[in-house]
Amino acid sequence: NAGVTQTPKFQVLKTGQSMTLQCAQDMNHEYMSWYRQDPGMGLRLIHYSVGAGITDQGEVPNGYNVSRSTTEDFPLRLLSAAPSQTSVYFCASGFDSYQPQHFGDGTRLSIL
């Protein structure tokens, strides 16, 4: 019963490098989201998806890219990492528009 799985759990990057944070869910949820969590700022929505092939921007989308080719996977791409992107990233999924989200355990990302 995996739920939402995020990989890697930890990552250190240098400024300017690119990387992809992986997110997979096995609950057949249509809705998936990416958040970043920073001290004193709670969780802020980066991008979300309402189904395969459909994505949209959240509150803080700049510097991040997403795609959703399958129901199960929703990767988050950092094209050119910046120190301001140092954060803990959470992926979440939900089965209906207003239903609660299920969260992964997060990816802690440091950019030097």
Added chain:
Amino acid sequence: AQSVTQPDIHITVSEGASLELRCNYSYGATPYLFWYVQSPGQGLQLLLKYFSGDTLVQGIKGFEAEFKRSQSSFNLRKPSVHWSDAAEYFCAVGRRGNQFYFGTGTSLTVIP
């Protein structure tokens, strides 16, 4: 625009004492409201949700919350706190498309 305010950054209570965590929301339509808990290094776990109907909702781990439309509040309560309740608590409002907007969180310390 929608927003969620948690006015208390940090709260300390004694084990066995009662607890109330405050949450105020700003949202034009009928709000879908949630409380989540986050233990250190973990993802978020749903405590309870409010969609409509009875304004007092029960959740897991002995928590409850009361929705007060006139005050735009959704405060979380527990009659008797246990040491294991020490964690960070987030209030959130849900939007169409499974978009969630979170407050900045309240950190709870429980002293023996």
